Amino acid sequence: MARIIVDDVHCKGCGLCVSACPKGVLALDGDRITPKGYHPAKLVDPDNCIGCSSCFITCPDVAITVVR
């Protein structure tokens, strides 16, 4: 069981993590706005996150922490 934590301070909602995720478990959270004014990334399908870190590697703002 793995998951990601997004640091709202750094996330700019570019969505590169969403496209990089091989399991399609990420999305931009349209319901939330970060202090900088972006919709941050969110793990929408926690059961299927495999903790591969593709999102972490691709994130241009180094906003993701992967735990399991």
Place this chain on the structure above:
Amino acid sequence: MSDNTQAAEGRVLMKGNEVLAEAAMRAGCRFFFGYPITPQTELAAYMAKKLPQIGGTFLQAESEIAAINMVYGAAAAGARVMTSSSSPGVSLKGEGVSYMAGADVPGVIVNVERGGPGLGGIQPSQSDYFQATRALGHGDFYMPVLAPSTVQEMADLIYLAFDLADEYRTPAMILADGMIGQMMEPVLLPPARDPESLPAKPWATSGHRGERAHNVVNSLYLSPEKLEDTNRERFARYEEMRARHQRQELMLCDDAEIVLVAFGAASRIARTAVRDARAKGIKAGLLRPITLWPFPTKAIDEVVGAGAKRFLSVELNMGQMVEDVRLAVNGRADVSFYGRTGGVLPTPEEVLGQIERLATGEERLTAGEMSNGSARATVMGSVLPQPTDRKSSYERGE
């Protein structure tokens, strides 16, 4: 005196450019970055030979621009470092010098001037006075500019330049010319200092070793308020330099009615002309700025206060320092200019002719007054010996 000073009388006969190099190393400079250009070549050649022998680095850069940026990097890393060039090359260094000023990074730049503009010529000139004291690079800044007039002063002033640069965290310039650079005179070299013994630079980007927060050497401030604060802080340091570091030599100024103002090579000619004028009974004197920035305004005040009625700025250019003389005199006396340019040196007779022209109608000294011993040079705030007593400040224990 350290073991490194010469034995016995201690004087050696050396070329001005080589003395700059030798004295820089003695001041603790271990890094030189430069690019070949006449007439400063001997300086770089001397460094190339000697620096590796004392564990230093000489590097011939691909350009003047690269050289000054290597200076910036080495200085940011905490080293005493210098570059040297001549007028056209110094123009190229302007960018780097501005960044050094903006990032508060110390370093020494030598300009052995030649004639300009453009490629100009290779004979002595003082036509970079404006560039040195006003506009070497963009932005709101000054730097100390020291102007040697003897080979001894080449040694004394570059030593001082390194200290001023470090103390005020600023680039500092030696503004010499091809004449002093190429000339040989006896010189007493300053004692050698171990670079390790110099004051620490806690701001340097030398690797934090896990012992402090990271240091940043930078001149970028996107906040206008922050940039203004930074510039104001730097100008407070400039004010301190203006208060503490004006240097000049006064010769025969106590009773002078006509005061020549000249620096570097021009001052040597002016000195002779002043003596010749005195021999003719004209009350002439010489004010020789040693610091071109800060300009010796206090000495001008003093000379005006003592009764000087006319100033004559004698320069190897079309009239640059004369503007500073006018600003300092501020209407209290007449200011005129005489200069030759393009590498042409005026003769003492030419300058004497100018003095005589100014003196027309002025009261002249009698022969009796001339012989009363008042004709003696005085040195104010100078690291230099009096011309009649050529001992270096080190020898005199200052």
Place this chain on the structure above:
Amino acid sequence: MAQPDSGTVTLPDYQQERIGSQIAEGEVIKSARPHALSDVVFNYCPGCTHGIVNHLVAECIDELGIEGRTVGIAPVGCSVMCYDFFNCDMIEAAHGRAPAVATGVKRVHPDNIVFSYQGDGDLASIGTAETVHAATRGEKITVIFINNAIYGMTGGQMAPTSLPNQVTQTSPYGRDVSAAGYPVRISELLATLDGVAYVERVTCDSRQHIVQAKRAIKKAFQNQIDGIGYSLVEVVSTCPTNWGMTPQDSFQWLRDNMLPYYPLGVYKDVIADGFANAAEAALARATDCPIAQQQKED
């Protein structure tokens, strides 16, 4: 990928409260922000690949354990403020002059690890002379070169590496090679120089390519630690904002147009060629030149 074999991954101090408080007991951190990065938010646009490369550089510094003796040189361009992003000592250089500044730093402290981080305008246009000469001198520095074929910070002007017919603010009808000339292939150019130990061109459009890019960057730092010679990694990058595309589309444009013009690969690697360092490789290249073969007496 962060610290894969180096044991426990930990959060940097500034994330302890913000992120650490969200980690449950029993959960283990697999990937976290490298310690060599500060908490300053990158000033890059959303989706800009500069951030990916900044991340890789910081990871390499962490993994090699060199932060305390590393000095980075920031350029002028979009990454001008990277002196605030890295926790090692940093110097901001004038436009294009980073290799000269790096030279000064490295000559004063040869044991320090000195890297410059430069874009295409900085490295391949205004700073070409400094780049070529630092390389040919064999300065033992590490250069990270971001090639995104445009001037990003000033708003999208033609770069030395802009592709033929590429539309930019200053090539509004497309780069006309008959007037503006051809793009500069820096990796190919520098690989011809004797002082160069290692040049590789990588990109960062996919996980696989980013992993490859990191391997190259780490090698470029390791070469410096080992005193091998000048090392440069060119990262073919994107500029979604000035290319006028989404970050995702810009990756596709990179694959379609950039990579055919700037092929990925190793352009020089003296170690792989069987030499101990760049100096040895240079010597081997000049076997017929007696003066070049003269051995210096120490």
